[in-house]
Amino acid sequence: MKIRKWFCMLLAAAMLLCMAPALAQEAQTDDEEIIINVIDYFQQAAFGLDLTPYRGKAIALHFFSADSPDCLTMLPMWKMICDDFDKETLQIVYVCACKKEHGEEACPVAELVGETFGEEEILIYEDKDAVLCTALGVTKMPNTLIINQEGNPACGYQGLLSYPTVAGWFTTLGVEQLQDSNAPAAE
DSSP: OHHHHHHHHHHHHHHHHHHOGGGSOOOSSTTSOOOOOHHHHHHHHTOSOOOGGGTTSEEEEEEEOTTOHHHHHHHHHHHHHHHHBOTTTEEEEEEEEOOGGGTTSOOHHHHHHHHHHOTTTOEEEEEGGGHHHHHHTOOSSSEEEEEOTTSSEEEEEESOOOHHHHHHHHHHTTOOBOOOTTSOOOO
16 A cells, blocks of 8 residues: 555656656756646646645645545545644645536535535635646546645545545644544543
């Protein structure tokens, strides 16, 4: 399972490196790390998803689809993460991969997410015709890309995630955990 997680993370970073070479800082030597600022890439690529207001926060881009039952399974876990972590340092963005059959209607899962989280707590981006998903190479749902406070890819994963895994990612990035909804109740 760890190999799959690391592979997905490396794949996400590689996709961003290949897609946005203009955003990479020029390396002085072969030893320097090339860094992509995802927030700047999104702004320049004109996807319609503006992440600039969240600069300085850790950002979770969680890609989901109405066609995936696993996406609905993970909804309560993401609600707990949203409730447990400091909203001043974490932004969760639900990216709904909408298909053409929904037409001009809102994505049905996006409506469910909005009802579950409330309008103020989470950003829902309806990716019409899955343009953003296609650009990032996201083909299976659910899929998560974590962006650190500097705007760089920190980790990513395709498939079902557990609360401890996601909470661990944010804790590692220095996002303050205000409570632990997943902890067993004290007797």
